[in-house]
Amino acid sequence: MKFAIERADLVKAVSQAQSVVERRNTIPILANVLIETTPEGVSFRATDLDTEIVYLTNAQVERPGATTVSASMLNDIARKLPDGALVQLDLDPNSGRLSVLAGRSNFSLATLPREDFPVMSSSEYPANFSAPAVVLRRLFDKSKFAISNEETRYYLNGVYMHVAQGEEGPSLRCVATDGHRLARIDAPLPDGAAEMPGVIVPRKTVTELRKLLDDDATPIAVSVSETKVRFATPTITLTSKVIDGTFPDYSRVIPAGNTRKLEVDAGDFAKAVDRVATVSSERSRAVKLSLDEDRLVLSVNAPDSGAAEEELPVAYADEPLEIGFNAKYLHEIAGQIDRENAVFLFNGSGDAALIREGGDTTAVYVVMPMRV
Structure with a gap:
């Protein structure tokens, strides 16, 4: 694998991907980011087994391939490189080390095999719809403050996204509560969302999702199944397991x-x-x-x-x-x-x-x- 990438693109890709990596984990491969060349450029993938993020960016690919390298180390290197630098990443097939070159800077990083990296299994999503970033941002931003921190009531550790009958008609609704306060936010129901199962989106996923929602002009493709939820833009795909539990009947309170x-x-x-x-x-x-x-x-x-x-x-x-x-x-x-x-x-x-x-x-x- 060998490709060249703009320093700004590398910083954005690695910082997005490594944000889901847990600082402390007992499985070494989970501290790494999977770098793969694709027909569209290069993808950077990271996971904690519950959440997975894939960032696709432009690059000049000279030799296709894939490897995994420490996410935090590559992120630190990319941030410290000079602005405007063209960064070359080159995997040595003999030593298995990844060279990162930019100007007079040269780093040689240890890698782990691509085959050891756990990729979240794809699943069928019965509900697929698109929603403007500004709509999803309002739904989650206004509800997430009420998410519970109490681990014993794990089913409250996220935002309950579901279809409901609002005062202005069928709605896409987000609800969060910790038993002391509650937030219930409605938005018009997007086409294709009517059959969506109600899911509890975990706190960490809500935090990561916020980073996808800054550009109001970007439509967000949302896919929902009983066990997973996926949010995607043309460059970033965030996939997450949902909380396996039953959200309480909030209407009673x-x-x-x-x-x-x-x-x-x-x-x-x-x-x-x-x-x-x-x-x-x-x-x-x-x-x-x-x-x-x-x-x-x-x-x-x-x-x-x-x-x-x-x-x-x-x-x-x-x-x-x-x-x-x-x-x-x-x-x-x-x-x-x-x-x-x-x-x-x-x-x-x-x-x-x-x-x-x-x-x-x-x-x-x-x-x-x-x-x-």
């Missing part, structure tokens, strides 16, 4: 009878929560919302460290209410709201609050109260 309505500037609210939470203890981080006519007082009382209070002008015309929430949860939800106003719907001080983005019904958040 979304309150339907909350009638006390608070409307507040989302940016002002997020900043006020952040300010008053400064004095709260890290363990509880509880903030109290005291509501009266067109008036909201945010307060924190932490006996060990101090107290804080801030008043905000709001639109509120119901009975006075005092209710407490985890400040971090409130701040994170407020940070998701793109529209100017956040709408809170309350029932009582012991009941979950429903939060929406203005009049938009396609983004719904739920947060459980705390005693204050």
